[in-house]
Amino acid sequence: MASVNQREKNSQPKSNKKLVIRLLWLVVAAAVFGFALVPLYNVLCSVTGLNGKTNNTADLSKTVVDKNRLVTVEFTSTVMPGLGWDFYPQQNRITVHPGQVETVNFLAKNVTNQPVVGQAVPSVSPGQASLYFKKIECFCFQHQELKPGESKVMPLRFYVSPSLPQNIGTVTLSYAFYSVNK
Amino acid sequence: MSSQATVHHDHHDDHHPTGIMRWLTTTNHKDIGTMYLVFSLIMFLLGGIMILGVRAELFQPGLQLVKPEFFNQLIGVHALIMIFAALMPAATGFANWMLPLQIGAPDMALPRLNNWGFWLLPPAAILLTLPFTLALFGIGDGAIATGWTFYAPLSVQGGIGVDFAIFAVHLLGVSSVLGSINVIVTILNMRAPGMTLMKMPMFAWSWLVTAFLLIATIPVLAGAVTMLLTDRHFGTHFFDAAGGGDPILFQHLFWFFGHPEVYIVLLPVWGFMPQILQTFSRKPMYGYKAQVYSLWAIGILALVVWAHHFFTVGMPVPALLYFMYSTMSISLPLAVLFFCWIATIWKGSLTFETPMLFAIGWIVLFGIGGLTGLVLADVAADAQYHHTYFVVAHFHYTLFAGGIMGIMAGVYYWLPKMTGHMFSERLGKLHFWLTAISFNLTFIPQFFLGLAGMPRRIPDYALQFAEFNMISSCAAFVLGLSQLIFVYNIISCVRGGKKATNKVWEGAEGLEWTLSSPPPYHSFTEQPVVK
Ligand code: HEM
Ligand SMILES: [Cu+2]
Numbered sequence: 116m117a118s119v120n121q122r123e124k125n126s127q128p129k130s131n132k133k134l135v136i137r138l139l140w141l142v143v144a145a146a147v148f149g150f151a152l153v154p155l156y157n158v159l160c161s162v163t164g165l166n167g168k169t170n171n172t173a174d175l176s177k178t179v180v181d182k183n184r185l186v187t188v189e190f191t192s193t194v195m196p197g198l199g200w201d202f203y204p205q206q207n208r209i210t211v212h213p214g215q216v217e218t219v220n221f222l223a224k225n226v227t228n229q230p231v232v233g234q235a236v237p238s239v240s241p242g243q244a245s246l247y248f249k250k251i252e253c254f255c256f257q258h259q260e261l262k263p264g265e266s267k268v269m270p271l272r273f274y275v276s277p278s279l280p281q282n283i284g285t286v287t288l289s290y291a292f293y294s295v296n297k
Numbered sequence: 298m299s300s301q302a303t304v305h306h307d308h309h310d311d312h313h314p315t316g317i318m319r320w321l322t323t324t325n326h327k328d329i330g331t332m333y334l335v336f337s338l339i340m341f342l343l344g345g346i347m348i349l350g351v352r353a354e355l356f357q358p359g360l361q362l363v364k365p366e367f368f369n370q371l372i373g374v375h376a377l378i379m380i381f382a383a384l385m386p387a388a389t390g391f392a393n394w395m396l397p398l399q400i401g402a403p404d405m406a407l408p409r410l411n412n413w414g415f416w417l418l419p420p421a422a423i424l425l426t427l428p429f430t431l432a433l434f435g436i437g438d439g440a441i442a443t444g445w446t447f448y449a450p451l452s453v454q455g456g457i458g459v460d461f462a463i464f465a466v467h468l469l470g471v472s473s474v475l476g477s478i479n480v481i482v483t484i485l486n487m488r489a490p491g492m493t494l495m496k497m498p499m500f501a502w503s504w505l506v507t508a509f510l511l512i513a514t515i516p517v518l519a520g521a522v523t524m525l526l527t528d529r530h531f532g533t534h535f536f537d538a539a540g541g542g543d544p545i546l547f548q549h550l551f552w553f554f555g556h557p558e559v560y561i562v563l564l565p566v567w568g569f570m571p572q573i574l575q576t577f578s579r580k581p582m583y584g585y586k587a588q589v590y591s592l593w594a595i596g597i598l599a600l601v602v603w604a605h606h607f608f609t610v611g612m613p614v615p616a617l618l619y620f621m622y623s624t625m626s627i628s629l630p631l632a633v634l635f636f637c638w639i640a641t642i643w644k645g646s647l648t649f650e651t652p653m654l655f656a657i658g659w660i661v662l663f664g665i666g667g668l669t670g671l672v673l674a675d676v677a678a679d680a681q682y683h684h685t686y687f688v689v690a691h692f693h694y695t696l697f698a699g700g701i702m703g704i705m706a707g708v709y710y711w712l713p714k715m716t717g718h719m720f721s722e723r724l725g726k727l728h729f730w731l732t733a734i735s736f737n738l739t740f741i742p743q744f745f746l747g748l749a750g751m752p753r754r755i756p757d758y759a760l761q762f763a764e765f766n767m768i769s770s771c772a773a774f775v776l777g778l779s780q781l782i783f784v785y786n787i788i789s790c791v792r793g794g795k796k797a798t799n800k801v802w803e804g805a806e807g808l809e810w811t812l813s814s815p816p817p818y819h820s821f822t823e824q825p826v827v828k
Pocket of ligand 1: 670
């Protein structure tokens with residue numbers, strides 16, 4: 116018994132310290148993993164279109180129009196808190212053939228008495244469709260500035276890629292307009 | 298556990314500080330365990346008062362008592378307090394008190410760290426609740442109002458309450474990680490000679506899994522709320538869609554922690570509950586090995602199923618299927634545990650002292666929690682049940698019945714050991730029956746409200762829900778008031794009562810029962826040998 120006690124007394128603090136250091140590394144690894152999830156998630160999303168982000172611009176040259184198929188495209192708009200604008204699509208839905216280029220106008224009006232800069236952020240649902248929604252020209256590519264009381268027609272030129280999966284018949288494009296503080 | 302132990306203990310006459318300084322500076326595992334448990338009880342009552350405010354508002358349709366903003370704050374802070382300041386500290390309190398006694402160690406491995414771990418909690422609790430008070434003086438707009446889940450973008454836009462809650466989470470996180478490191482080192486390095494891993498009490502195993510889960514997930518939560526903080530104040534855009542961020546990312550980060558968290562608060566209970574069951578059945582625990590493997594299986598699976606909390610955000614079908622099946626697969630090891638618990642009491646010579654009443658009630662009620670979880674794990678069904686009162690009822694069957702009532706079983710089981718006095722059985726039984734009945738009356742109606750479509754976290758509701766909400770609110774007040782019996786029973790047990798024997802319960806087994814009740818301030822200064 117005495118010898119056991121002796122051994123414990125001498126050896127324990129050291130081996131405790133080693134174990135604590137190992138465990139602290141584990142904590143660090145978990146923290147790194149947590150932050151690594153951010154780029155991992157973003158890569159995963161841009162490869163799969165998981166979160167409906169549509170930052171891809173189009174190249175028109177090799178698209179063929181698929182006359183045998185019709186896809187409904189719906190538009191919604193949201194003005195985020197802090198932006199004193201009216202903002203809405205001129206038409207709520209449109210039916211297109213895949214590959215067919217269309218233009219839809221959005222109307223924006225600054226209802227405040229100050230110049231305001233905004234940025235529109237698009238999102239497509241269902242998420243899988245976002246890879247096949249191609250924008251040729253969009254007001255969301257740049258910041259938009261409106262003078263007090265100014266209205267502006269904001270065009271969006273787009274097409275839906277013919278390789279859109281067959282089971283998707285309706286694609287909804289939603290814009291959230293945020294204010295950009297300068 | 299069928300180990301025999303020989304115990305020697307010398308009676309030291311160490312002089313330690315008295316009064317407040319004793320508690321501020323103590324490194325004694327029993328003192329620290331007591332502080333954790335007392336803190337937990339106080340927070341349990343505080344969180345309870347908050348939710349009674351909510352139930353009072355929900356007594357009738359319409360807005361009567363509180364403003365919707367305040368209602369949201371009450372709900373969020375209630376949950377944060379109950380999970381982080383009541384359940385987790387209670388489990389850590391038991392770990393401090395009982396782990397060294399159960400494995401024959403003189404103290405926790407890192408006593409000073411242990412003291413810091415505890416003293417981070419009161420400041421965290423103050424941070425969580427202070428914004429309520431500040432709002433009274435016109436500073437800020439109250440506590441965090443996002444619910445306990447901090448979802449962006451609401452949490453990015455929220456007031457100073459969010460910042461306070463973020464710092465509280467940081468403190469709580471550091472405290473939990475310190476506590477976990479201490480538990481792991483204690484269990485791995487300080488066991489009595491002869492106590493191999495496979496001879497450890499189940500409570501030690503369950504805490505080992507818990508501690509590893511905490512170390513794996515708390516840093517991710519801390520990271521997530523830190524990103525939230527920098528989004529709020531330092532111009533980053535992790536979760537802010539305006540800057541190219543993604544609010545859904547927050548949900549992934551949060552639930553990567555959040556799902557394991559629900560097991561973190563329950564695993565310690567799964568550890569000591571079989572010990573209680575075997576004590577009052579007077580036969581050995583059934584399926585020791587199966588239980589150990591199941592605990593690990595659940596711990597590991599818990600890390601890979603998180604997205605079942607947001608099936609409805611628009612995931613692709615393969616992801617939905619993966620998270621559905623992996624979630625459902627957790628019920629397999631959980632079913633093994635249930636089987637072992639029932640087999641442990643099967644054909645035993647049962648007696649129904651208060652701890653046993655709580656243990657049996659716990660098996661039944663926690664079972665309902667698990668089964669309703671299985672319903673929610675079904676993607677198709679969850680589309681309807683998500684964010685309704687069905688979910689609320691589900692997680693109260695797991696967290697209140699499975700967690701709090703489990704902890705209460707533990708309190709009644711070990712209180713005579715800790716204080717040296719028996720509590721009042723009569724009051725204990727009364728407390729059990731009032732709690733069990735009013736708990737069911739509070740939450741069974743909520744299952745039906747959820748099925749009928751009543752959304753959670755909304756202060757007002759459609760007329761069709763009125764009767765069931767009224768029942769639920771009345772029962773909730775009975776449930777709350779019944780806890781005063783618990784408090785009274787504990788206080789009078791600390792103050793005096795029939796002297797407890799060393800063994801306390803006829804069928805009790807394990808090293809903690811070989812010591813006197815209460816155990817000497819320094820126990821096992823010479824380690825017992827386990828054969
Ligand atoms: C077989 C076991 C279980 C399954 C399959 C399961 C499944 C689920 C699912 C799918 C949800 C999400 C529901 C929704 O929001 O639509 C959920 C919510 C929840 N579960 Fe479970 N669960 C199980 C056991 C547990 C246990 C043991 C606990 C706690 C100790 C627990 C605590 C919770 C909590 C706290 C929530 C709600 C979180 C929130 O949204 O605030 N569950 N459960
Ligand atoms: Cu979960």
